[in-house]
Amino acid sequence: xxxxxxxxxxxxxxxxxxxxxxxxxxxxxxxxxxxxxxxxxxxxxxxxxxxxxxxxxxxxxxxxxxxxxxxxxxxxxxxxxxxxxxxxxxxxxxxxxxxxxxxxxxxxxxxxxxxxxxxxxxxxxxxxxxxxxxxxxxxxxxxxxxxxxxxxxxxxxxxxxxxxxxxxxxxxxxxxxxxxxxxxxxxxxxxxxxxxxxxxxxxxxxxxxxxxxxxxxxxxxxxxxxxxxxxxxxxxxxxxxxxxxxxxxxxxxxxxxxxxxxxxxxxxxxxxxxxxxxxxxxxxxxxxxxxxxxxxxxxxxxxxxxxxxxxxxxxxxxxxxxxxxxxxxxxxxxxxxxxxxxxxxxxxxxxxxxxxxxxxxxxxxxxxxxxxxxxxxxxxxxxxxxxxxxxxxxxxxxxxxxxxxxxx
Amino acid sequence: xxxxxxxxxxxxxxxxxxxxxxxxxxxxxxxxxxxxxxxxxxxxxxxxxxxxxxxxxxxxxxxxxxxxxxxxxxxxxxxxxxxxxxxxxxxxxxxxxxxxxxxxxxxxxxxxxxxxxxxxxxxxxxxxxxxxxxxxxxxxxxxxxxxxxxxxxxxxxxxxxxxxxxxxxxxxxxxxxxxxxxxxxxxxxxxxxxxxxxxxxxxxxxxxxxxxxxxxxxxxxxxxxxxxxxxxxxxxxxxxxxxxxxxxxxxxxxxxxxxxxxxxxxxxxxxxxxxxxxxxxxxxxxxxxxxxxxxxxxxxxxxxxxxxxxxxxxxxxxxxxxxxxxxxxxxxxxxxxxxxxxx
Numbered sequence: 016x017x018x019x020x021x022x023x024x025x026x027x028x029x030x031x032x033x034x035x036x037x038x039x040x041x042x043x044x045x046x047x048x049x050x051x052x053x054x055x056x057x058x059x060x061x062x063x064x065x066x067x068x069x070x071x072x073x074x075x076x077x078x079x080x081x082x083x084x085x086x087x088x089x090x091x092x093x094x095x096x097x098x099x100x101x102x103x104x105x106x107x108x109x110x111x112x113x114x115x116x117x118x119x120x121x122x123x124x125x126x127x128x129x130x131x132x133x134x135x136x137x138x139x140x141x142x143x144x145x146x147x148x149x150x151x152x153x154x155x156x157x158x159x160x161x162x163x164x165x166x167x168x169x170x171x172x173x174x175x176x177x178x179x180x181x182x183x184x185x186x187x188x189x190x191x192x193x194x195x196x197x198x199x200x201x202x203x204x205x206x207x208x209x210x211x212x213x214x215x216x217x218x219x220x221x222x223x224x225x226x227x228x229x230x231x232x233x234x235x236x237x238x239x240x241x242x243x244x245x246x247x248x249x250x251x252x253x254x255x256x257x258x259x260x261x262x263x264x265x266x267x268x269x270x271x272x273x274x275x276x277x278x279x280x281x282x283x284x285x286x287x288x289x290x291x292x293x294x295x296x297x298x299x300x301x302x303x304x305x306x307x308x309x310x311x312x313x314x315x316x317x318x319x320x321x322x323x324x325x326x327x328x329x330x331x332x333x334x335x336x337x338x339x340x341x342x343x344x345x346x347x348x349x350x351x352x353x354x355x356x357x358x359x360x361x362x363x364x365x366x367x368x369x370x371x372x373x374x375x376x377x378x379x380x381x382x383x384x385x386x387x388x389x390x391x392x393x394x395x396x397x398x399x400x401x402x403x404x405x406x407x408x409x410x411x412x413x414x415x416x417x418x419x420x421x422x423x
Numbered sequence: 424x425x426x427x428x429x430x431x432x433x434x435x436x437x438x439x440x441x442x443x444x445x446x447x448x449x450x451x452x453x454x455x456x457x458x459x460x461x462x463x464x465x466x467x468x469x470x471x472x473x474x475x476x477x478x479x480x481x482x483x484x485x486x487x488x489x490x491x492x493x494x495x496x497x498x499x500x501x502x503x504x505x506x507x508x509x510x511x512x513x514x515x516x517x518x519x520x521x522x523x524x525x526x527x528x529x530x531x532x533x534x535x536x537x538x539x540x541x542x543x544x545x546x547x548x549x550x551x552x553x554x555x556x557x558x559x560x561x562x563x564x565x566x567x568x569x570x571x572x573x574x575x576x577x578x579x580x581x582x583x584x585x586x587x588x589x590x591x592x593x594x595x596x597x598x599x600x601x602x603x604x605x606x607x608x609x610x611x612x613x614x615x616x617x618x619x620x621x622x623x624x625x626x627x628x629x630x631x632x633x634x635x636x637x638x639x640x641x642x643x644x645x646x647x648x649x650x651x652x653x654x655x656x657x658x659x660x661x662x663x664x665x666x667x668x669x670x671x672x673x674x675x676x677x678x679x680x681x682x683x684x685x686x687x688x689x690x691x692x693x694x695x696x697x698x699x700x701x702x703x704x705x706x707x708x709x710x711x712x713x714x715x716x717x718x719x720x721x722x723x724x725x726x727x728x729x730x731x732x733x734x735x736x737x738x739x740x741x742x743x744x745x746x747x748x749x750x751x752x753x754x755x756x757x758x759x760x761x762x763x764x765x766x
Contacts, residue, residue, distance in 0.1 A: 016505070041505030064606045065599055066765040081606040084514040092603050098596035100531060107530040114523040115604045116515050155600065160508040192506035 016040055016194055017062055017163065021071030024057050024218075031057040032218040034071070039196045039213070041162070044189045046209030046226070047198035048307065050315045054218035055198040056094070059167050062196075063092055075163055087116040091156030092165040096148035096172065101141030105132055105151050108140060112155055126154040145172025153181070163194040170204060182208045202307035206230075214307070216314020229306070238279055240286075241271040241295035249291045256289040257282065271295065520605060520614035528618055533587050538623070541580035542630045545573035549634030558642050564732065565650040566642040567658035570634040571730040575723055577630075578666045581623050582690045585673030588619050590683040599766055608761045612678060616671060616754060623670045628663030635659050654731050657739055661729040665739075668746045669694070669722065675753035679760055697721035720745050 017039035024032040032054040039045045049055050060066040062073050064080035072079065075090050083089050099108050109123045127136050130150040135143070140151060149172055156164055166185070170178045185208050189195045199205050205212060205226075212229050214222040222229070240257075242250045254264045254272065262277035274282055279298055286293050528534050552569035561568070592598035605611050635658045639650055650658070672693070677686040698721040704714030718724055720742050728739030 060599075060765075063603050065602060067763075083606060085512050086606050087604045088508065088512040090603075094599055094603065095596055098600045100527075100591060100595045100597040102531045102533070103527070104530070107526060111523045111526040111530070112600065112604045114526055115519055115601075117513060117519050155604075160510065162506040162508065194505060 016077075017073065017075050017165075017196060019058070019062070019071065019073040022058065022061060022068050022073055023070040024054070024061060024066060025069045030218060032061070032068075032215075035215065035218065035220055036071075037213050037220060037223055039194055040211070041194040042189060042192050043210040044185045044195045044197060044208055045211045045213060046205035047196060047213050047215070048202060048205055048311075049198075049200065049215040049221075050311050051200060051317050053216050053311070053314060055200075055215065056167055057218075058215070059092075059094060059165055059196075059198060062165060063090070063094065065094075085116050085159075087112065087118070087159035087161065089159070089161050090163045090165065091159055091161040092167075093149070093152035093156045093169055094165075094167050096145060096152045099140050099148070099151065102139055104137050104139055105143075105154075106136040108151065109154060109158060113158055116159055118158055122158060126157045129157060130154040146174055146177055149173055149181075150177070153184070161193070164188055164196065166195075166197045168199060169197060170199070170201075178204075202304045206304075214310060216311045219314075221310055221314065232306075237273050237275045237299050238277070238282055239267070239271050239295060239297045239299060240274050240282060240293060243292055243294055244270065252289050253286055253291045256285045256291070260285055515605065515607075517610055517614060520610045521618060523605075524611075524614040524618040528588060528622060531591070533591065534584060534622075537580045537584040537587070538626050541577040541584075542626060544580065545570065545577040545627070545630040546633055548573035548576070549631075550637055553634070553638045553641050556642070558644060558647050561642050561647045563648065565648050565654045565658070565730075566638040567635040567650050567654055568730055568732065569638050570631050570658055570662065571726060571732065573634065574627075574631070574662050574666060574726050577627070578669050578694065578722065578726075579691070581627070581666050581670035582673040582694065583687055584623065585619060585670035586677035586683055586686040586690060588615055588674050588677070590677040590681060590686050593681040594683055602766045608766075609758050612754075612758055612761055616674060619674055620667050620671050624663055624667040627666045628659055631662050632659045653738065657729040657731055661739060661743065662726055665722075665725060665729060665743055665746060668743070668750050672746070672750040672753050675750065675757040678757035679753070694722045698723050 019038075020036050022032055022035040023030070035054075035058060047055055047058070057066065061068050062075065062080060074080075075083065080086065080090065103111075106123060106127065109126065110120060112118075113120065113123050124133070124136070127133050130153050132147065132150050132154065135147065140148065143151065149169060153166070153169060156166065166181075169181050169185075173181060182204075185195050185197060189210070197205070197208065209226055211225050212222060213220070224232075240253065242253055250270075250272070257264050257272075257274055257277060260277060260281065262282070263275045265273040265275075267273050277285075279296060283293070283296060286296075549569040549572065552572055553566070556569070592601060601611060602608055635650075635655060643649075669690075673686065673690045676689055676693075677683070680686040680689060697717045701714035701718040701721070704710040704717065724736070725739055725742035725746070727733075728736040728742060731738070
């Protein structure tokens with residue numbers, strides 16, 4: 016188990032990691048996510064005792080790393096695939112590491128077999144491709160049969176077969192009861208590998224939750240339903256009908272309803288049964304990748320300038336779906352957005368505090384929907400009153416409105 | 424610990440884990456458990472600095488599956504012992520580090536090259552000088568002398584190797600792997616120093632002994648100075664020690680500067696400046712003493728003394744002692760910096 020408490024690292028004036036606290040538990044693959052430069056590697060280096068934290072501390076199995084009596088037998092790490100002396104052969108490289116912790120030589124050939132490098136064991140590692148370097152680094156991490164494993168971007172440079180192998184290896188290592196901590200900047204990769212996620216941005220913790228929770232908070236499907244404008248009683252009728260049928264209904268700012276927990280045909284049937292006309296009934300979906308990007312959008316240090324367009328985004332009709340990353344933001348279309356498509360102050364609350372029943376709203380109705388909801392919800396009146404007046408773009412024609420919603 | 428969430432703007436976010444039980448959300452899905460609620464904190468034992476691997480909880484390995492919805496919250500991580508290697512974990516010691524450094528130093532080409540060039544220079548130049556001189560040139564000087572000329576160049580090879588032994592690890596990033604595998608950094612430095620010093624001392628002394636004995640064999644007889652035991656020791660072990668210590672000093676400098684080219688340049692300065700600078704210092708009356716001291720302890724002069732080139736130079740052991748002191752100080756500096764700095 017890895018335990019960090021108030022971990023802080025400053026390099027001169029730059030704070031790379033600030034007040035980071037988390038635990039990585041055995042028996043699961045824990046993904047460590049964050050944009051480039053968010054402090055993932057710095058955190059890994061502090062765990063491994065390479066960098067001394069400016070404040071706070073981190074322990075592995077209860078010990079600070081540098082006090083471990085036999086580190087490679089307890090912690091295996093792949094930090095940088097190229098952190099080898101290129102003039103040494105793969106076998107010699109592993110051999111000198113094995114000797115450092117009293118591991119017998121036959122174990123070297125064993126791990127070379129595990130990572131599939133037997134055929135090049137005698138070759139100097141200078142000529143290795145990035146993928147081969149990753150395999151060599153993984154071999155070094157496995158050498159001591161450790162109970163804690165750290166991998167920094169292990170799939171970089173690997174071919175598809177190698178990526179699959181690494182995925183399965185991680186899962187297998189975790190299933191044996193080991194602690195596996197894997198950093199990546201690819202949400203899609205982590206969604207397939209990890210059981211638990213720790214997300215950081217700008218050196219601070221953004222989320223610490225299981226992948227299941229992450230998915231349920233961030234990528235749930237929902238339906239947008241709109242009833243005819245100027246007829247709040249229709250809206251109320253539909254809301255109660257849907258709630259009775261087991262769906263969660265959440266008003267959106269433009270007067271539409273966000274319905275989760277009911278399939279579209281069922282919503283249609285219920286509306287028909289309640290004698291309510293619908294102006295819109297549309298499916299919406301958000302992927303994990305998008306949720307992750309939105310979560311970290313406020314914390315991205317290195318952003319291409321083309322992205323700035325997102326800040327100027329207006330709900331133009333028929334907009335092509337490349338703006339999809341922000342599409343499910345339930346907030347008002349006209350609301351001023353930060354450059355990341357997100358109001359700067361409100362970036363992540365929904366993600367970081369999963370169990371927090373959204374502020375003051377009675378029965379935690381947003382759980383199934385967007386993590387974003389708590390951020391946007393306070394702007395909208397609570398569920399009960401007919402919120403039709405809160406919809407400013409009232410005069411928009413229906414169908415175009417719908418299109419634009421899709422596009423966003 | 425579920426979510427020590429810190430809003431980016433908050434200056435000092437609190438770190439208390441939220442103790443509110445997870446709120447069930449989304450009726451169609453079973454209520455999701457967040458992280459296990461904390462009452463039965465499942466890993467106090469793990470946190471205790473007692474035993475990273477002494478909790479054999481066989482047959483209770485947690486499954487890799489994510490915590491099932493609604494499962495007993497403490498279940499997923501119940502097996503707090505986690506994985507325990509079947510092979511017992513034993514502590515490591517300097518012997519392991521020595522074996523590792525020996526593997527390292529013999530498995531790179533720079534070692535082979537620099538040592539071969541050094542031997543070639545010392546033996547080659549020594550034998551050439553020996554062969555090119557006649558007996559009557561050794562009436563006032565011992566026949567072990569020819570070794571001296573090779574050492575002047577050969578010492579630069581050891582400087583290079585000494586620097587590379589450490590700084591190549593920094594250049595390639597290998598140092599991070601090494602220090603991760605052996606977080607006791609001082610031990611790594613000690614092992615490097617011992618392995619490098621032993622190797623270079625044996626190599627140089629063997630090469631010098633070859634030259635010394637060859638020289639004595641080629642030039643003997645009446646009129647030729649018979650090398651005394653003192654001269655013999657100075658020309659082999661003494662000069663070997665001097666060159667190896669110079670290499671060790673280079674290693675310490677390389678460890679402090681962490682940059683191959685920079686450290687080699689610095690060491691060339693250490694070797695050459697005391698030999699060159701006195702010529703300029705002598706011009707000034709007030710600096711004459713400094714210049715003479717510098718010259719006395721300069722590397723060519725020290726080696727010449729060890730070979731007993733002439734009587735007024737002394738035996739050379741005081742210069743050796745000064746170099747040993749400087750090297751020791753540099754090693755302490757390297758150790759302190761290595762322990763303190765981020766790798």
